[in-house]
Amino acid sequence: MKKRLGRDFFERPAVEVAPDLLGKIIVRKIGNKTISGKIVETEAYVGEEDLASHARNGKTERNKVMYSRGGLVYIYLIYGMYYNFNIVAAKEHVPEAVLIRALEPIDGLGLAKQNLKKFGRVRADKDFMRGPGKLCAALDLDKLLYGEDITNSEKIWVEDSSPFCHSDLTRPARRGRLREVTSGGIPYTEKFEIETSKRIGIDYADIYRNKLWRYTIKGNKFVSKYKEPGVRSF
């Protein structure tokens, strides 16, 4: 059974929520249409002392929702043309958040494709929701959703994954057996490994640039900057 994640899930430290979100399903409702995808990449931003976090200078007009209850949506404009989508973590007054960096597409690919076209051509299906800016474009996430409560919103929420869900992209070959249903090489029916790494694009953050607060599903092809194993450069 699919089940929406509630307050208790999000009101924990971001370094716990971020890895726990891997494998969960983001569902986006636009009118009577649905776009959904499996979370394969997240990053944790951990309070005012985290120099990579928007909370590093205290509460401001932009980041104030980070100080509210876990489970609210923090969306902001970046580089003047993209949005980034976060879910607030931890309890009220504690400014933590989880950046959603990549999804594996499941449903509503046609609409997602349409949404993305405003931002230019998309090369491959696996690139739809790979990267925080593209993900927001694909799901049509913008300032209008700032502060939305993901635990009871009609527009967006997070579900536990059902074991056999898969998209057209990852549907097994006609003759394939169920256990060969894969998500970027990782069978849905098996547990995945979580890999940690440095967060992307925050080289200015002094010692916090080296924190391993980026979480990915190991081997999943929909992770941003994923490289095929065995590929070497000269």
Place this chain on the structure above:
DNA sequence: CTACGGATCGTCT
């Protein structure tokens, strides 16, 4: 494959 520059504007100094 890697490296690099430009787009573009709200937010904060």
Place this chain on the structure above:
DNA sequence: GACGATCCGTAGC
């Protein structure tokens, strides 16, 4: 006035 939790196109190998 500077810059960014990004992305894409181009150039070169």
